[in-house]
Amino acid sequence: MQLIKVQSNDTGQSLFKFIKKRYSDTPLSVIYKWFRTGKIKVNGKKIRDQKFLINLGDEIMVFDTNRTLVRDNFKEADFSDLEIVYEDNNILIVDKPHNLEIHSPINIALDDQVKSYLVSKGEYAPEEENSFVVSHVHRIDKLTRGLVIYAKNRQALESLSEAINDKNKIKKTYWANLERKVNNNLEAVGWIKYDSDLQKAIFQEDEDEGYKKVQTSFYPFATENGNWVEIILQTGRKHQIRATLEYFDNPVVNDFRYGYQNRTGQKSIMLFAIEISFHNLNSPLEYLNDQKFDIKGKIKELHKF
Template sequence: MKSFTINQNDAGQRISKFVEKTVPALPNNLLYKYFRLKRIKLNKKRCQPQDKLQAGDLVELYINDEFFGEGRQDLAFLKVPSSLNIIYEDENIMLVDKKPGLVVHEDDNNTPDTLINRILHYLYEKGEYDPEQENSFVPALCNRIDRNTGGIVIAAKNAQSLRILNQKVKDRELVKLYLCLVHGVPEPKSATLKDFLLKDSSRNQVRIYRNQVPGSKTIITRYKTLETNGKLSLLEVDLKTGRTHQIRAHMAFYGHPLVGDTKYGTNAQNKGLGYSYQALYAYKLRFAFQTDGGILSYLDGREFCVENVPFAKEIAKR
């Protein structure tokens, strides 16, 4: 039998979810069987999978040791650098400027050097995260950015902040603006584009259509031209929908692929420009809460920006 005292980072979740995180090797069918057999107890009493945990609760698991493995804690993140480009940090969240080329989570190649692992290492060194002191919580990212796209990524340091931010992202109460450098000069200089996107997972690529086709989803992209030299244009983009490769594919569909993007542009267009990644950056974040922000209410109305986007001054140079 193993017992766990629920802390603030464990509180607020269903006990079934807590057990899933604490004993990941336990098959789902056994999990619910053990609830029926009273081998999972809450405060010395029988409980139901949907019961919510509170700080100070006692969870007792009468589960074979084999399901716990040799140890629940994984310190693999200590093998990666702890260096980060931090835009903002407080006791609840971090805003990190992810550079192109760094993945946010482990990919199909099990790349260990990820943004989240760097964040865990950083917080471990600061004494703000210790796996040995946590039952089920691990600091987590609240948004994702493709490997070859740079920009602001939000990390939650505690469970309450994570729940709030995940809901705010879902309800679109965070405004994320992008900068991109495109070929040509969009006409009109500013517009809201509405079309349909169909994802081809086998090729990791998408296609854009004027009219809806089976399996396609609506996309809405608002852009504004900030600067142009007749050959290249710097745009600010506000995504009203967040689909895979939306900015890259949508701008290419209208004849203005991103500089450095050979998936939706061409090698010929990019020859001699010196870009190994698409010129796309999630450069600005604004907290625009429409509902109560709880412990994060102090962030409402605040805006954060990446000061030095690599390609932002490209037009002036040419």
């Protein structure tokens, strides 16, 4: 028998959802059987209703000693270089550097740095959590620098996960320095597919089997150094910006995978997730509405424009 006490990040969710997270390595068929055969008790009572809602302080007993609990076994990491743009009790926004993965099963990643930071502050104790894991809400490419949002509790994670793909709630803006000057605004609508053999995305203007529709807005702005554009993603697909720019024969500077030819010796592509703004969010994050966070000043200073 294994005893689990419900914590604040667990409360309000269904017992089935909680058990599925807590025993993520256990086949669903086994979990269903636990419910059918009364092997799960809450506060001493057998619960067969998968929709049963758990509350803070509930004691859940699982009568299957052959199954192990899954905890967040992240890699402890040095977080001294972690650049925090904004932080409160619910969220953390960080500036991810170029050439760092957000998540990796092998290498130290941004996830590991963020979790190590929160552990050091006493705000995250993985060994005490039953079903919640501090998590990034969205991703940017390894080679891209810029803003990434993390949720520090379950309520924030659920709210942001629902909002992240709604452009009326969370708006993400990018800057890129391109190979050639762009004179006019461009609204690029087309279709994209990620080719795992080529390890790159393919953009085309015609619909085709296996392709998903994408839309990207490009707005050039004047600078004394480079061919810079502001980019708004109307959809969010892997390598969407980079593949679209390759199709229009104007790749991001240093993006050799997507068509840039001028070997500069630099590994960092000139693509930046520059700004995040929040709108129309519900509780518990409504206080973020109409706020925006950016690293525009840093990028202007770094690239001298």
